Amino acid sequence: MSQVGDNDLQRLVFTEPVCTPPLSRGVAAELLFELYEVPEVAFGVDSLFAFHEHVADAATAADAAVLDPVSTSGLAVSISHSATHLVPVLDGAPQMQWAKRISVGCNKLKWYMKQLMHLKYPDFPHVLSDLDYQRFVRKHCYVAENYPTELFRLVHQDHDIVVQYRITQHVNQPILERVPLTPQEEYRLAHDKAKWLTELAEEKAKLEAKLYRTGGGPGDANAVTGTSSSRKKSETQSRMRVMASLLDGDDDEGEAGKPGAAGGGRGAPGAAARRKRQKKQDRFGDDSADWKVYSSLSKEPDDDQDPQLIAQLSRIDKLLTEHDPLRHVRFYQRAHAPPTLLPRLLYGPAPMATEADILAREHQIRLNVERIRVPEALFHPPLAGVDEAGLAELAQTVLDGMPNEEDRRRVRANVVVVGGGAAMPGVAERLRGELVREAPVGSVVSVEVAREKVAGAWRGAARFADQAEYVSREVYMEAGGDGARWFRPHLWSNRG
Numbered sequence: 001m002s003q004v005g006d007n008d009l010q011r012l013v014f015t016e017p018v019c020t021p022p023l024s025r026g027v028a029a030e031l032l033f034e035l036y037e038v039p040e041v042a043f044g045v046d047s048l049f050a051f052h053e054h055v056a057d058a059a060t061a062a063d064a065a066v067l068d069p070v071s072t073s074g075l076a077v078s079i080s081h082s083a084t085h086l087v088p089v090l091d092g093a094p095q096m097q098w099a100k101r102i103s104v105g106c107n108k109l110k111w112y113m114k115q116l117m118h119l120k121y122p123d124f125p126h127v128l129s130d131l132d133y134q135r136f137v138r139k140h141c142y143v144a145e146n147y148p149t150e151l152f153r154l155v156h157q158d159h160d161i162v163v164q165y166r167i168t169q170h171v172n173q174p175i176l177e178r179v180p181l182t183p184q185e186e187y188r189l190a191h192d193k194a195k196w197l198t199e200l201a202e203e204k205a206k207l208e209a210k211l212y213r214t215g216g217g218p219g220d221a222n223a224v225t226g227t228s229s230s231r232k233k234s235e236t237q238s239r240m241r242v243m244a245s246l247l248d249g250d251d252d253e254g255e256a257g258k259p260g261a262a263g264g265g266r267g268a269p270g271a272a273a274r275r276k277r278q279k280k281q282d283r284f285g286d287d288s289a290d291w292k293v294y295s296s297l298s299k300e301p302d303d304d305q306d307p308q309l310i311a312q313l314s315r316i317d318k319l320l321t322e323h324d325p326l327r328h329v330r331f332y333q334r335a336h337a338p339p340t341l342l343p344r345l346l347y348g349p350a351p352m353a354t355e356a357d358i359l360a361r362e363h364q365i366r367l368n369v370e371r372i373r374v375p376e377a378l379f380h381p382p383l384a385g386v387d388e389a390g391l392a393e394l395a396q397t398v399l400d401g402m403p404n405e406e407d408r409r410r411v412r413a414n415v416v417v418v419g420g421g422a423a424m425p426g427v428a429e430r431l432r433g434e435l436v437r438e439a440p441v442g443s444v445v446s447v448e449v450a451r452e453k454v455a456g457a458w459r460g461a462a463r464f465a466d467q468a469e470y471v472s473r474e475v476y477m478e479a480g481g482d483g484a485r486w487f488r489p490h491l492w493s494n495r496g
Contacts, residue, residue: 049460074414079421392434
């Protein structure tokens with residue numbers, strides 16, 4: 001656009017997508033004629049430019065005369081940036097009444113790859129840009145001719161594309177020193193802590209009251225869980241007796257050892273006699289029979305060792321073994337099987353032996369099932385969250401909409417895939433296989449990829465520039481910006 005408006009520039013060919021609204025074309029014409037003062041402008045559809053360029057280039061490569069656009073028929077499949085269009089062409093004229101559109105283009109595929117990578121590597125240490133995801137799609141993705149079979153092959157074989165990024169060591173940041181608080185802040189923190197403790201005490205009181213209402217007591221969980229209260233009670237009492245016998249003397253000694261305790265100092269009357277009497281009474285553990293209490297406690301059955309439950313589990317295990325004798329064998333095989341599918345897709349099949357391997361794999365991205373899952377969104381848009389029909393289904397819908405079988409035969413024999421998405425390997429083979437499956441027996445189905453995938457629209461517009469019917473600036477000014485009056489449709493443009 002830096003050359004638009006120069007005196008040497010006489011005319012301009014402006015490309016637009018299929019079914020462009022007249023308002024968008026009017027705004028573009030207003031800028032070109034009134035701001036840049038372009039003398040002449042012609043508007044045309046980019047996919048039709050690329051389609052006719054491919055047909056003319058194929059005729060030139062075959063040492064034949066350049067085909068007249070009027071005698072050209074086929075189906076232009078344009079996989080562009082924001083959408084995919086299918087436009088049938090009969091005798092050089094686009095049949096817009098049968099044209100179809102899918103809201104999946106190269107930009108949507110890039111977005112889908114980005115979402116899959118975020119889901120697969122949520123803690124990846126590097127920040128990837130949109131250019132990285134676009135490079136993944138362009139360099140490593142391809143369209144599978146049979147998606148389920150190819151997916152099984154990628155999952156169970158090592159066909160991963162490993163993208164290694166620069167390894168950064170994990171550095172622990174130093175702990176920040178505690179910032180001294182002002183008296184107001186300390187008071188606020190203390191107030192919040194007291195409020196929290198108060199709410200906690202109230203919640204505890206509510207729970208104890210609820211336990212009382214259900215027939216239990218404070219700290220008695222049997223009223224809620226329904227376990228045996230008598231067994232729990234006896235176990236608790238036994239443990240309390242042991243703890244009391246062990247800690248009774250230490251508690252008295254600790255209280256007596258406090259210098260400020262009433263009657264607890266070493267010089268207090270009766271302190272020495274009390275210590276002697278305590279030592280004489282605290283004889284737990286001298287007899288080996290005292291320690292049998294722990295054995296009796298440990299032999300008490302827990303909740304998960306209920307005899308009825310054990311018997312029920314035994315019956316279930318017997319039934320499973322009777323109907324599935326190899327159950328234990330499969331369990332052993334699973335226990336000693338190699339890593340599961342998810343770690344293999346994330347980090348590869350080889351085990352991570354050293355710390356260096358672990359660090360390297362934390363900084364790499366492995367593309368496996370994404371290589372075919374992202375392009376599959378063209379044929380199954382619901383994979384990318386688009387509730388529309390796929391490319392092959394819409395192509396067949398276009399053919400079925402034609403009333404004449406001869407027209408369907410000519411269109412089916414010349415399907416051309418154009419646009420930047422046509423550079424993806426396998427798209428022509430997949431589309432041809434889908435069309436052959438629905439075509440009558442003996443039909444000729446030809447699907448080709450344009451030689452100029454990205455620049456095909458530009459080259460087609462350049463070929464069209466010498467024979468186009470332009471709209472002059474004078475005609476535009478005389479029409480007053482009314483698109484219905486100044487726009488001149490032609491064979492390679494929208495109808496209005």
